[in-house]
Amino acid sequence: MTTTDEQSAPIIVPDRAGQSDARSAVTARFLGRIIQSIAAPLYVIDRSHAILFWNSALAQLTGKSSFQMTGTKLHWSVFHTRQKQLLADLIIDGACPASDRAYPQVVRHADGTLQTEGWYDDVGGKRRYLLFEARPITDDGNTVVAAVETIQDITERKQAQEVMDGQRRFFQGILESIPNPVSYKDLSHAYLGCNRAFSEFFGRSEEEIIGKMISDVVAPEYAVGSTEADRRVLESGSSYKYETTLPRGDGQLRSVLVTKAPFSLLNGELGGTVGTFVDITEQRFLDEQVKEAKREWEETLDCLKDFVILTDELHRVRRCNRLLCDMTGKGFDEVLNEDWRDLLPDAGFEALSFNGVSGELVHAASKRYYGLNIYSMTETENERVTGYVISLNDMTELRAMNEELKRTAQELNEAQRAVYQQEKLASIGQLAAGVAHEINNPMGFISSNLTTLGKYLDKLRAFETAMIGLMERDGNSETLGELKELRRNMKIDYILGDIQGLLEESHEGAERVRRIVQDLKSFSRVDEAECKPTCINDCLTSTLNMVRNEIKYVAEVELDVAPDLPLLHCYPQQLNQVFMNLLVNAAHAITERGVIGIRTFRDGDDVVIQVRDTGKGIAPEHLTRVFEPFFTTKEVGKGTGLGLSISYDIVKKHGGRIEVESAVGVGSTFTIHLPLGYLAETV
Structure with missing residues (x-):
């Protein structure tokens, strides 16, 4: 039977035996209104697959009206370009292999309901993601007489889900790219997710972790600290970092550094906690080794009787042994970052000598002498200085034992100008010593033979006297007369007297040769005298030549020396x-090109030397300190602060004085007064 609804769309309903036409029409219209009023798109087909109902919601979704579709079998055409059974068709036809192939993702329920979903390229002119659900319609005998299929457009939900799935995959991809274990939990501390590193650390699959508590993953004694940390993060709303111990999947305990932080949901509400940890077992082992090595190193240094100081490139203390703290009366924290060049003078050390890298200090209170050595630490690649090692070795006993040797060494160092002459004299002295040795040997024989000849002469005289005495007493007078005549003719008395003179002169000559040999031996020693009359102008000229390369790029030199300056x-x-x-x-x-002036003149009994410059000058508050040991106004690395201190001592030991005048931005003038009547002393 065919009737028409209020919208003039035809409605086809099955004939019912014994039912009047009027009643059937009323029933059909009523049923049509019900179906049309349903908000969900749906259609109904009979056993012949012809469309009985096509509601307005489905017409709006597909663009096909009820008038166009009712009574046809074209319900497939609004979803597919080629004829294909829909779920309602599968219910009418019953289950078969063909239908399973057509809808491999179909869900079958016990009540006969079928469900499937998917993307459809052209439904009502749009690409849509639809959820289909078909149910059988049975008569009183439970025979399927029709099928109803509802269609839900869940495109927006699917798109949102795909976006969320993409974000989830992106987020998971980020997590997987992190080499450290990462996990995140909800407000009840159950795991929402984790990365592969987290799963591998505990030796569990993702399924064994998601939705579980920490106590399900590790033993309770290790879980308590993690749960407490989660509570702390959620209550404070801020991140928290701590160290703990966790068992790895293989049972090995590892030291880890854990960081946890809260995270929020898209609506801004607190969602839970995210945590990560770093395995620091090896790092802690190395830390312990470093601590042990440091402890042994400090104990070793503290056993030394010498000062050992390690500084940075600006001479600030980084490490030192206990002796420095004891001597300065300060704790390690107090000397840390202090300039060692300030600490030593404050502790009572005074510089006796210094050449930039080594020198000698004395501690006034203890009267102990120390050898100072500075060693630079440099980078291998660019040889940039990164720090210094300063050592102070107690040289008191050694200094006392070798005082004479040190004075000799000091005199030799201060006599550099005489080195060449000394070497020549040493060579001549060696030659003289060799000659003296060669002369001394034969002179020994000569002196010995002269002594023996003297003894022989005395014996001959005694013999001659005895012989004449015997002849005068017992001999022939005639023979005695002849003998005396022969003695007189041969001038025996003269000869004997002359021989004695010759021997005395020979002895005197031998003695003179001995003294000459002794003088030659004395001459073989090098003359070490250094104090001598000197022309100060010559000294200035030679020194100027030595430093001209340092000066010529920054200043012109004005030389004004007195030509009649006395020695x-x-x-x-x-x-x-x-x-x-x-x-x-x-x-x-001098920062920009300037002038350096040098002047000498006589002032009474003094020789005066002036050195002036047009440099940046010295601040008034520094003028009284420029001659202090270790004090300097130069940049770091440009001076030791000992140059003027040493100069002051040298001038003072020459009986003179040194003065300074300076104005900031104008320049400085140093004036030296040296007395002409100075008597040399050991300096």
Whole structure:
């Protein structure tokens, strides 16, 4: 029977035996209105697969009206380009292998309901993701007489799900790229997810972790700390870092550094915690080894009787042994980052000598002498200085035992200008010593033979006297007369007297030769005298030549020396050192090209030397300190602070004085007064 609904769409309903046409029409219209009012798109087919109902929601979804579709078998055409059974068709036809192949993803329920879903390229002019659900319609005998199929457009939900799935895969990909174990939990501390590193560390699959508690993954004694950390993070809303011990999947305990933080959901609400940890077992083992090595190193250094100081490139203390703390009366934290060049003077150390890398200090209170050595630590690639090692060796006893040797060495060092002459004298002395040795040997024979001849002469005289005496007493007078005549003619008395004179002269000559040999031996020693009359102008000229390369790029030199300057009795080599310090300091003080002036003149009984520069000058508060040991206004690495201190000592030991005048931005002038009446002493 055919009737028409309120929208003039035809409705086909099965005939019912014994049912009046009027009643059937009413029933059909009522049923049609019900189906049309259902918000979900649906259609109904009969046993012949003809469409009985096609509601307005489905018409809106597909663009095909109920009028177009009712009574046809074209319900497949709105979803497929080629004819293909829909789920309702499968219910009418019953299960068969063909239907299983057509819908391999179909879900079959016990009540006969079928479900499937998927993407459809052109449904109502759009690509849609649809959820199909078909149910059988049976008569009173439970025979399938029709099938109803509902279609839900879940495109937006599917797209959102795909976006979420993509984000989830992206997030998981990030997690998997992290080499350290990472996991995240919900507010009840159950695992929501983790990366492969986390699973591999505990030797469990992802399925054995997701949805589980930490106590399901590790033993309870290891789980308590993790749960407490989760609570702390959730309550504070901030990250938390701590160290603990966790068992690996193979049972081995590992030291780990754990970091946990809260995370929020898309709606801004707190979602749970995310955590990661780093296996620091090897690092802790190495840390312990380093601590042990450090302890042994410190104990070794503390056993030394010498100072050992390690500094950075700016001479700030980084490490030291206990002796420095004891001597300064400060703790290690107090000397840390302090400049060792300030610590030593404050502790009572005074510099006796220093050449930039080594020297000698004295501790005034204890009267102990120390040898100072500075060793540079450099990078292999660029030889940049990264720090220094400073050692102070107690040299008190050695210094006392070798005082004479040290004075000799100091004198030799200060007599560099005489080295060449000394070498020549040494060579001549060696030659003289050899000659003296060669003369001494034959002179020994000569002296010995002369002594023996003297003894023989005395015996001959005694014999001759005895013989004449016997002849006068017992001999023939005639023979005696002849003998006396022969003696007189041969001048025996004269000869004997002359022989004695010759022997005495020979002895005197031999003695003179002995003294000459002795003088030659004395001459073979090198003359070490250094203090001598010196022309100060010559000293300045020679020193200027030595440092000209340091000066020529920054300053012009104005030389004004008195031509009639008298000679000064001094140690020229030491004064050369003073002049060199002043000239180099003047060059360093000039930042742009300037002038260095050198002047000498006589002032009464003094010889005066002035060195001036047009450099940056010295601040007034520093003028009183420029001659202090270790004090310097130069940049780090440009000076030791000992040059002017040493110069001051040398001038003072020559009986003179050194003065300084300076103005910031104008320059400085150093003036030296040296007395002409200076008497040389050991300096």
